Amino acid sequence: MADGAGKLQEEALRRKERLKALRERQIQNRNQDEGEPENKQLRGDEDKGDEEVKHRELKLRNYIPEDKELKERQVPKAKPASVEEKVKDQLEAGKPESIIEEVDLVNLAPRKPDWDLKRDVAKKLERLEKRTQRAIAELIREKLKGNEDDLASAVGAVKQEDYDSE
Known part of the structure; x- marks a missing residue:
């Protein structure tokens, strides 16, 4: 039993070492600029050109501001779509067509x-x-x-x- 427990501990230590090495490689890859995909590099270039605008434009959905400038940024309330029409369409699509007229009972019998x-x-x-x-x-x-x-x-x-x- 002691032999089996010793082997398990050794395997656990090896696993820990491999995970530690893997983490270090991932950290190094993050630090290197060459490892970034092209998409990320393109996005970074665009951000550098627009250094003047650091924040996104405010869109106020639930907050009702008192300031006139903020009231201009308020998003109009969205009207919910009519659920009744969608439900009717789904019910009509789900109705089985009258297949009974087309089916011959002789063909159904074994x-x-x-x-x-x-x-x-x-x-x-x-x-x-x-x-x-x-x-x-x-x-x-x-x-x-x-x-x-x-x-x-x-x-x-x-x-x-x-x-x-x-």
Whole structure:
């Protein structure tokens, strides 16, 4: 344990020495004029030309002076911007548009795993459906042709029963 504590103290001393050296370098850089960036040098040149004006112009915002000269320097009171207009604009921008009309509920529902197979077979099924309807219609016509006599007699018999019951 004593060994570990000794190492930690040594590291702390080294760290302190490095920080001390770093501070000294920073102080030296501040003292040297060559180390200043160009922006700072330009600002310093402007200040040297205006040595006559050492203070900034007074602007009185909250203080109401009694002196006439100071009253001229008083800044007029600022009028607050209309918050209502900004709030209305933000509320209008935040309103959701009616997306419900555009959304189809079929697209929202989860699809079955075989939906792509059904999609691919749909064209073929349409052709088969048309052929099936034609075949059914043809079979019904054949039955009606074969049973025209039976049909006519059946219709006649029904009419007779209706007349007899009345």
